[in-house]
Amino acid sequence: MNSSRLAIIPLMALAILVPLTSCDDAIDIEKHRRGTAESYMIAAANPLAADAGRKILAAGGSAVDATITTEMVLTLVEPQSSGIGGGAFLVHHDATDEKLETYDGREAAPASAKPDMFLKPDGTPMRWPDAALGGRAVGVPGVIRMLALAHADHGILPWADLFEPAIKLAEEGFEVSPRLAGLLATDKEMREIPVTKDYFYPNGTPLKAGTILKNPALAKVLRAVAENGPAQFYAGDIPAGITETVASAPANPARMSAEDIASYEAKKRDPVCVTYRVYRVCGMGPPSSGGILVGQILGILNQFDLGGMKPFSAEAVHLIVEASRLAFADRALYVADADFIPVPVSGLLAPGYLAARARLISPDKRMEKAFPGRAGQSAWRFGTDSAPEKGLSTTHFSVRDRYGNVVSITASIERAFGSKLMTQGFLLNNELTDFSFRPESKGHPVANAPAPGKRPRSTMSPTIVFDQTGKPVLAIGSPGGSRIAGYTLKAIIGVIDWNMHVADAIAAPNIVSRGGPIDIEAGTAAEALKPALEAMGHEVKFREMTSGLHGIHITSDGLTGGADPRREGVVLGD
Ligand code: GLU
Secondary structure (H helix, E strand, O other), rough: OHHHHHHHHHHHHHHHHHOOOOOOOOOOOOOOOOEEEOOEEEEOOOOOHHHHHEEEHHHHOOOOHHHHHHHHHHHHHHOOOOOOOEEEEEEEEEEEOOOEEEOOOOOOOOOOOOOOOOOOOOOEOOOHHHHHOOOOOOEEEOOHHHHHHHHHHHHOHHHHHHHHHHHHHHHOOOOOOOHHHHHHHHHHOHHHOOOHHHHOOOHHOOOOOOEEEEOOHHHHHHHHHHHHOHHHHHHHHHHHHHHHHHHHOOOOOOOHHHHHHHOOOOOOEEOOEEEEEEEEEEEEEOOOOHHHHHHHHHHHHOOOOHOOOOOOOOHHHHHHHHHHHHHHHHHHOOOOOOOOOOOOOHHHOOOHHHHHHHOOOOOOOOOOOOOOOOOOOOOOOOOOOOOOOOOOOOOEEEEEEEOOOEEEEEEEEOOOOOOOOOOOEEEOOOOHHOOOOOOEOOOOOEOOOOOOOOOOOOOOOOEEEEEOOOEEEEEEEEOOOOHHHHHHHHHHHHHHHHEEEHHHHHHHHEEEEHHEEEHHHEEOOHHHHHHHHHHHHOOOOOOOOOOOOEEEEEEEOOEEEEEOOOOOOEEEEO
């Protein structure tokens, strides 16, 4: 136990006095899309989850403590997005020793995984929805081990107490949210899947918003993990339920062994940081491409004076898009699980390299093709990746505790409802569809090809931004598949370059390029940029872009937070 923890022991007594759940009036989402606080804050995708996290913070818990509680409640109330059947990445700043750590709880492929697992017998890739459904794409879940690792380092309140709010809600029932009900109403597959259909489609009809839903099976799992520790999730009955569900899936039955689950390890990775203006922007390294993407794009944009341009003007958007295209070209070639592939992280983020990449950008004309650069010595020449990454779910939340510790975490089961397989009250992920479906390209191996034990490349970009003195000033991130980096970047640029309120930066129209056309969020004012961008040579498409940015801006005046109006999130704090 370090000295900062000794100093706060009296607060543990406070935890006993403050009820961790209560029957408060429902939180008005519209009123809490933005908020201010003096001491601690949480911005998360669901009011019940954010409120549970806030109570842990109020009780003297650390940012990691609140993170555990929030993620357990999200497993219950936002099951479409993340949960204990999935994975996560967590970026943590410790205020006492001013240390930044990043935790990898990404799902791992089972030993049965093969490079060609997503190819059809004729050698062509499976259709993405066909691959995502059922057992084949389920990776070994990492959330519980990752949170346990972070708790061992930064927890204050006892592990078991952090599960109580979710257990209570699961036993007593919670109100189904409009977003969950909407996704259930439109899903075509889940009403045919055993277990899943009984929970979400009682009597064959989708749950409606406002229905009180109980989940005793999940309560039992959470109680076992609370009382007996994280190992309970990785040996015994709980993993047996996972392996059996994967093996007996109506679609794509697959083999995940007890040993695959027992041997899962959460890992601490080196943070990935770049200097942007006077700030230091830090995020998650491989197996996520998020930190490298955000870092490369900002590193390239460092060469241009965005602050002197009109926010979201065609001139500024063009530069952001061109920098993104260059970063995505590098990503497709170089980035994968660094335990398997030599990823040239420092080469990709070297200021000289990024300055050279910036020189490829013309201020008013689209570059013909964005090629990958020579970012470093690689063990072999890779082929270009073909991971489709169509995920529409995932969750991001940001937490700041009263001691100044900060968490930025993105958690996922990949697409909405993951593999759509449910066991013991929770859904299993389909994260393995983040691998490249083609293991080779033009005779070269693809860095992000599937392999036993390997973690599929992610775009999740939980980020913390620091000022010149090393103090954290912004925690931010989003769901959104491979658009995650673009969403996150928009908020960072909005706050840093354009001095926007974090909630306004989050709400601003999404404009993203992942290498192909520019996607502009349909129905927003940004649609008006189309002619000017086309005149520069860009192809522009209007699309639904449901980011889920949840951020906390830490200023000398206190904490300011924002929740994405495209989802159901809130900002709470005191
Ligand atoms: N599976 C995606 C990733 O790890 C996230 C999916 C989503 O955000 O919808 O990058």
